[in-house]
Amino acid sequence: MPALPLxxxxxxxxxxxxxxxxxxxxxxxxxxxxxxxxxxxAATRERIEAAARELRYVPNSPARALSSGRxxxxxxxxxxxxxxxxxGVIRGTQQQLKAAGYAQLLIDTEDTGELEAEMLHKMRRSxxxxxxxxSRLPDKELARLAGDIPLVTINRNVRGVPSAIIDTPAGIxxxxxxxxxxxxxxxxxxxxxxxxxxxxxxxxAMRAVAARHRLTFTRxxxxxxxxxxxxxxxxxxxxxxxxACIVFxxxxxxxxxxxxxxRHVRVPEDISVVGCDDIFGADFCHPPLTTLTAPIxxxxxxxxxxxxxxxxxxxxxxxxxxxxxxxxxxxxxxxSTGPGPRR
Amino acid sequence: MPALPLxxxxxxxxxxxxxxxxxxxxxxxxxxxxxxxxxxxAATRERIEAAARELRYVPNSPARALSSGRxxxxxxxxxxxxxxxxxGVIRGTQQQLKAAGYAQLLIDTEDTGELEAEMLHKMRRSxxxxxxxxSRLPDKELARLAGDIPLVTINRNVRGVPSAIIDTPAGIxxxxxxxxxxxxxxxxxxxxxxxxxxxxxxxxAMRAVAARHRLTFTRxxxxxxxxxxxxxxxxxxxxxxxxACIVFxxxxxxxxxxxxxxRHVRVPEDISVVGCDDIFGADFCHPPLTTLTAPIxxxxxxxxxxxxxxxxxxxxxxxxxxxxxxxxxxxxxxxSTGPGPRR
DNA sequence: CCGGTGGCGGCAATCGTTTGCCATCTTTTG
DNA sequence: CAAAAGATGGCAAACGATTGCCGCCACCGG
Numbered sequence: 001m002p003a004l005p006l007x008x009x010x011x012x013x014x015x016x017x018x019x020x021x022x023x024x025x026x027x028x029x030x031x032x033x034x035x036x037x038x039x040x041x042a043a044t045r046e047r048i049e050a051a052a053r054e055l056r057y058v059p060n061s062p063a064r065a066l067s068s069g070r071x072x073x074x075x076x077x078x079x080x081x082x083x084x085x086x087x088g089v090i091r092g093t094q095q096q097l098k099a100a101g102y103a104q105l106l107i108d109t110e111d112t113g114e115l116e117a118e119m120l121h122k123m124r125r126s127x128x129x130x131x132x133x134x135s136r137l138p139d140k141e142l143a144r145l146a147g148d149i150p151l152v153t154i155n156r157n158v159r160g161v162p163s164a165i166i167d168t169p170a171g172i173x174x175x176x177x178x179x180x181x182x183x184x185x186x187x188x189x190x191x192x193x194x195x196x197x198x199x200x201x202x203x204x205a206m207r208a209v210a211a212r213h214r215l216t217f218t219r220x221x222x223x224x225x226x227x228x229x230x231x232x233x234x235x236x237x238x239x240x241x242x243x244a245c246i247v248f249x250x251x252x253x254x255x256x257x258x259x260x261x262x263r264h265v266r267v268p269e270d271i272s273v274v275g276c277d278d279i280f281g282a283d284f285c286h287p288p289l290t291t292l293t294a295p296i297x298x299x300x301x302x303x304x305x306x307x308x309x310x311x312x313x314x315x316x317x318x319x320x321x322x323x324x325x326x327x328x329x330x331x332x333x334x335x336s337t338g339p340g341p342r343r
Numbered sequence: 344m345p346a347l348p349l350x351x352x353x354x355x356x357x358x359x360x361x362x363x364x365x366x367x368x369x370x371x372x373x374x375x376x377x378x379x380x381x382x383x384x385a386a387t388r389e390r391i392e393a394a395a396r397e398l399r400y401v402p403n404s405p406a407r408a409l410s411s412g413r414x415x416x417x418x419x420x421x422x423x424x425x426x427x428x429x430x431g432v433i434r435g436t437q438q439q440l441k442a443a444g445y446a447q448l449l450i451d452t453e454d455t456g457e458l459e460a461e462m463l464h465k466m467r468r469s470x471x472x473x474x475x476x477x478s479r480l481p482d483k484e485l486a487r488l489a490g491d492i493p494l495v496t497i498n499r500n501v502r503g504v505p506s507a508i509i510d511t512p513a514g515i516x517x518x519x520x521x522x523x524x525x526x527x528x529x530x531x532x533x534x535x536x537x538x539x540x541x542x543x544x545x546x547x548a549m550r551a552v553a554a555r556h557r558l559t560f561t562r563x564x565x566x567x568x569x570x571x572x573x574x575x576x577x578x579x580x581x582x583x584x585x586x587a588c589i590v591f592x593x594x595x596x597x598x599x600x601x602x603x604x605x606r607h608v609r610v611p612e613d614i615s616v617v618g619c620d621d622i623f624g625a626d627f628c629h630p631p632l633t634t635l636t637a638p639i640x641x642x643x644x645x646x647x648x649x650x651x652x653x654x655x656x657x658x659x660x661x662x663x664x665x666x667x668x669x670x671x672x673x674x675x676x677x678x679s680t681g682p683g684p685r686r
Numbered sequence: 687c688c689g690g691t692g693g694c695g696g697c698a699a700t701c702g703t704t705t706g707c708c709a710t711c712t713t714t715t716g
Numbered sequence: 717c718a719a720a721a722g723a724t725g726g727c728a729a730a731c732g733a734t735t736g737c738c739g740c741c742a743c744c745g746g
């Protein structure tokens with residue numbers, strides 16, 4: 001028996017049975033009236049709803065989850081709650097989930113695939129689905145888990161797992177062209193975390209641009225994505241002799257900006273810096289960061305929509321649900337990029 | 344019956360009964376072996392644990408919640424997921440909750456007391472407790488709800504509701520003295536949201552300082568806390584003729600900094616700005632913001648500890664649990680404050 | 687040798703809902 | 717007008733755990 005069967009006010013919480021009793025119908029009818037309105041007579045439904053309102057009935061979600069198997073809870077897994085990029089995602093998912101009446105469980109995977117898999121496995125029964133904002137899991141593992149529990153990824157492309165993808169690689173093209181048009185020829189890519197899918201995608205996009213222009217871009221890193229990596233990255237960057245760089249993400253880029261400042265390297269006069277994502281702070285750091293503006297929040301919203309539509313379909317894999325949604329980015333030029341040397 | 348009694352891999356999820364069967368004991372014994380180790384013989388416990396591991400058993404939390412009344416889930420309510428201040432809180436709660444094996448439900452109350460109360464009431468049965476990071480509820484309502492469900496507040500002082508309080512008001516004293524020592528006499532307080540408890544506390548602290556020095560500080564606002572309020576606040580500020588200001592929080596302060604820049608008002612030469620909280624970005628905005636550094640993350644951690652210790656005590660209101668924890672802040676001087684006029 | 691005590695394990699009720707199935711009553715249809 | 721179909725509501729069995737209570741056994745002390 002529960003340790004506290006009574007509310008602190010001494011009243012037992014109202015159940016479906018209380019409503020049944022109050023209206024003189026069976027509990028099953030109450031349940032149906034509330035969840036499956038078409039299934040009961042309009043008149044009785046009214047009475048039931050009135051009683052429910054009267055008694056301030058609130059359904060007991062664990063009980064509901066137990067018998068129906070649906071929890072109306074979605075987990076959002078991020079690799080690091082500290083990273084502002086995820087704030088955008090969380091904001092988006094939050095909005096959409098709340099609107100749909102789902103609860104949002106926030107989980108920090110601490111950037112390790114193991115913890116990610118473990119959490120997912122453990123919570124599998126108390127979740128209707130999960131959104132992986134930055135999975136560090138191998139493709140195979142991911143596909144396997146997707147069989148266990150409905151999954152949608154963000155910025156991760158695995159066969160069979162629906163995903164919202166921010167098309168930063170396409171933006172990398174724009175960014176590189178922007179730098180080239182400013183006269184830069186030695187451009188470096190500052191790499192993010194090793195097993196990060198978007199990181200590889202971005203670098204590949206840069207290489208493609210380099211190839212088109214018969215140039216070679218250098219790559220430094222990998223660096224953990226965080227401002228803390230700024231000093232190491234900035235120093236390595238200066239070592240390459242590059243006159244411009246594209247950085248894995250804004251957080252790292254801001255860290256680099258700070259370090260360059262310390263070392264009295266002027267931005268953009270001495271070196272140009274481009275970030276990715278356009279996170280909170282990219283517009284007011286010094287100098288304001290030229291970056292690829294990503295619809296982060298929208299990615300969160302889209303991911304939720306994809307997930308929910310997958311949950312709704314009774315069983316028929318409706319072909320209307322797209323398996324992948326690609327979200328466009330655009331280049332936002334601010335103060336951190338300028339003309340290259342001797343143009 | 345559940346729509347999907349089987350896992351996608353065709354296997355029914357492992358229950359306590361499967362373990363019972365495998366080891367030849369009763370389900371109740373399995374339950375006890377797993378949750379109440381002292382209650383069963385060491386040898387049988389070993390066998391049960393082995394079987395559980397073997398079968399990769401994962402307890403079904405809704406079922407557990409239903410029968411025990413405890414969900415091992417804690418909600419964290421913030422008034423606006425967009426605000427970086429709460430990121431710190433969330434980070435802190437996240438750490439501590441994960442360590443204790445609790446799930447974190449993130450809820451955005453959209454700055455309205457009604458939504459806050461409604462959510463709390465609705466989820467009351469699926470939660471073990473809640474942390475209110477910025478309650479907009481009247482004291483009375485809050486006290487009432489605290490009877491319904493274990494509550495801990497952050498930065499809110501209500502009798503009977505334990506809370507972690509960041510002692511920004513004390514810091515305000517330091518900040519004001521700092522400005523006074525720089526020669527400022529006309530100091531303004533830029534007010535945050537109206538019903539915000541910390542906002543009033545900060546203003547009161549400023550008034551106290553003013554009184555001590557036989558000065559009068561002006562107050563402008565209220566402004567919603569957000570960078571978006573920056574322009575209005577900055578313009579109002581300039582109108583007062585103050586040579587320095589203390590701003591309700593960093594977010595608003597950064598917004599003000601931007602607007603001042605647009606209007607070619609130099610900081611700190613023409614006007615000094617002090618923020619509160621030291622959020623992400625305060626150190627790299629331009630100029631870097633002088634602010635009251637608050638142990639935000641720690642506040643989250645402390646709040647969780649207080650809540651969990653309240654949940655643990657079987658029923659005895661252990662007097663060891665402090666009802667209020669005050670966290671100290673300190674002034675971090677950066678580039679946004681400087682000497683006042685004609686010193 | 688016997689009653690008491692404690693360790694250990696099983697039985698069965700319970701938590702609050704959902705839902706398959708059936709019974710009844712009303713309507714429609716041929 | 718009879719039979720089929722539909723509407724409506726009740727019964728009772730799940731769902732997967734927790735836990736009060738009881739019984740059995742072994743061991744202890746008197």
